[in-house]
Amino acid sequence: MANTNLTPTAVTREALRILHQKLNFVGTINRSYDSSFGKSGAKIGDSLKIRLPNQYTVRSGAALSSQDVSESSVTLQVATQKGVDTTWTSDDLTLDIDDFGQRILEPAMSVLAANIESDAMSMYKDVYNHVTDVGATITSSDVLTASKVLTDNLAPYDQRCLNLNTQDNLDLVEALKGLYNDRNNLGKNYKEGRVASNTFGFSEIMENSMWPQHTTGTDDGTADYLVNDSGTIAEGSTSITTDTGAGTFLIGDIFYFAGVYAVHPETKATSTKLKEFTVTANSGTSATTIAFSPALYSSGAKQNVSAMPANNAALHKNESDQSTDIGASADYGVSLAYHKDAFCFATADLVMPKGVDFAAREVMDGISMRIVRDYSISADTFPTRIDVLYGYKAIRPELACRIQMN
DSSP states (O other): OOOTTOOHHHHHHHHHHHHHHHOTTGGGSBOTTGGGGOSTTOOTTEEEEEEOOOOOOOOOSSSOOOOOOOOOEEEEEEOEEEEEEEEEETTGGGSOHHHHIIIIIHHHHHHHHHHHHHHHHGGGGGOOOEEEOTTOOOOHHHHHHHHHHHHHTTOOSTTEEEEEOHHHHHHHHHHHTTSOOOHHHHIIIIIISSOOSSBTTBSEEEEOTTOOEEEOOSOOSSSOOEEOOSSOOOTTEEEEEEEOOSSOBOTTOEEEETTOEEEOTTTOOEEEEEOOEEEOSOBOTTOSEEEEEEEEOOSSTTOOBSSOOOTTOBEEOBOTTSSSBOOTTOEEEEEEEEEGGGEEEEEEOOOOOSSSSEEEEEEETTEEEEEEEOOBTTTTEEEEEEEEEEEEEESOGGGEEEEEOO
16 A cells, blocks of 8 residues: 555655755755745746846045936746656555655656756856866866955855866865865865865855866967957947957857956956956857857946957957967866856746646745656556756856866
8 A cells, every 4th residue: 555654745845855955056056036936837938037236336526426227137037847757656655755765756856956957057158257277187276266256256255155077176185185174174075085165265165077068169269350340339238240260159168358358346447357258159160240248348337348349359268367378179177166146046836737646846945846646547657747947047147257177
């Protein structure tokens, strides 16, 4: 007979508990917008506008200089539904909840979590700050540089995370073994093979096997492309016309405009570092337009560059030293340093169907899951589907920094 402990609510809670503990990256980003989608029968495509902090200019002197409040927002869309389909037997339902979770739910939740994580991790392509040394081994200096980048972009010191690919984790643990570590950190380094949290200014440090390799386009980074403009680049531009080059740019490639420097987010003082941009649309060979992020602002409250790109300014695809060419079709691993508010992830409450054996929906820490089970009388089995409807967005990518090495 069926185990009375395997109620719809108990099964769904156990499945959600297992899924939640496996969401490494998603578990460390902003999920405070989930309640906005917590309604009966959310649909794919539902969206929410997220307001960004207002920006202002500062006047000098006593004379009033009124300025309009110009609000900016980004749109978070719940557009992805993924699930695992399985069939439970009558024998399966005689297990107690612990055995059922281990034998039946654990494998299903592992593969579902991996797919959700992989989707969310694609947001690294929206991040334009970077520490890059292709083919090199990560060092503590690289991590501290990434932390500096977050500070330069005014990321709060709390809730900073360092999420490492497995090779970077190995190399960093190896690099730390000769340095001073307190007893707790030594336990992490040697017993668990991981870098301890609350190190390098990051409250959480973890590794994840699903960080992808990034392969750049075929542009070789030697200034094949030049800006083709006669002084008409508009404030807020997210694409630019170029003189034809010979290679491609792919989404997530990072480049610079010669002579276009970053500015301090508040004082607008010009930095010694060129401003970094990430490509937002694949470009073909001999492209005449390059799309990028962030938008260009050379004045006003949103100013993020010292000046607009000049006509014939070169586009450089360099490492973070801003002098070494990355080269064509470069391939490197990605790790990510970020503040929690750089990214957001939200799930929605899926509609509860009627006329089935059972249906249940539970929410844990902002993640909503639905399980629906039917019954096949001819086979004495229970076809079951487990679904999550979600969306994700890089809402403040300036609060993140890629680390690109091996």
